[in-house]
Amino acid sequence: MATIETTLFSLDAIAASGQVFTWRRARGGWLVACGRRRCLVSQKGDAERGTVCVRRADGGDPDGDELAFWCHYLALDVDYGKILGELAMPAEVAEVGAGIRVLAQDWWDAAVSFVVSQNSNIVRIQRTMDALLDAGGGCVPEPGQLAALLGDEAFATGLRLGYRRPYLEALAARAQAWHPARIDRWDVSLEESMTELEESPGIGPKVASCICLFGLGYLEAVPRDTWIKRAEREHHVAWDARWGGIQQQFVFAWMREKGRGK
Incomplete structure (x- = not known):
């Protein structure tokens, strides 16, 4: 098990932020998948200051390369103190979103997740x-495997994708011979x-903006849903040109919290 001291970081806040659907509760923490990699992560402490523990999915200790990969995935190599200071968000917004970081997800994981997510809710998305x-x-099944799964009528029907099914089929077909140019340049x-x-x-x-923010590293991308x-309409929020995607995650959490209070 490897441990990392953290500040301004919360696994639970990230899990609830609507940005990732490849985490599952396990062994006092989360079983996390990214591309073909998996690990177990847990946290002691709170969003202000804590310790994150990283283990391989089989319970073993990660080597240096694995640990570096997961540190980057969890955005622990990003100075959020500096970024949040520059964003200068209202105290209420910063407090509600405390501990959120934008993960460096695999682009394919993000693409599949957010095609599935259209006009749905978190419970249904996670079930699928x-x-x-x-x-x-x-x-997440790779493009060829996903295409085969979607060609299995019983399995595909069980996913309850509705009108999203042909979109996911088209993405799986395209991605067998393509990936975004951002991966290379x-x-x-x-x-x-x-x-x-x-x-x-x-798409x-x-x-597209979700895939860009969560899967391709464009931290300026701002996915614009109803919240x-x-x-933007009620609070005249303006987006930072560099960190708008990070700002969006805090505003999204804040708006959902305000909505629950009504």
Whole structure:
């Protein structure tokens, strides 16, 4: 087991933030999947200051490369104190979102998750993603495997995808011979990546921006759902040009909390 001292970090806040659907509760923490990798993570302490424990999915100790991978995935190599200081969000927003960080997810995991997520709720999304994780041996099925699974009528019907099914089928077919240009070249602009992603049927600006933020490292990308549009309309939120995606996660948590209070 490897331990990492943390500040401004909360596994539970991240899990509840709506950005990731490849985590499952396990052994006092979370069983996390990213691409073909899996690990067990747990936390002691709180969002202000704590300790994160990382183990391999089989319970063994991660080696140095594995630990570096998971530190990057969990955004523990990003100075959130500096970023949040520059964002200067209202105290209420910062408090509600305490501990949230934007994960560096696998782009394919994010793409599948957010195509599944359209016009759905977190419980239904997680149920569908859990079925896909089970079918993929604990990881999101790769494009060829996903295409085969969706071709199995009984399995596909059980996913209850509705109108999303052909969108996921089209994405799986396309991704067998393609991945976003951002994977190879980090100088690809957000606008270029959005356009490329939106060439897939069923991927519009909201889903494309989610993939860009959560799967391709564009921390300026701002997915705009109902809560975020309401924040813009009612609270005149303006998005930071560099860290708008991080800001969005805090505003999203704040708006949902305000909504629950009504």
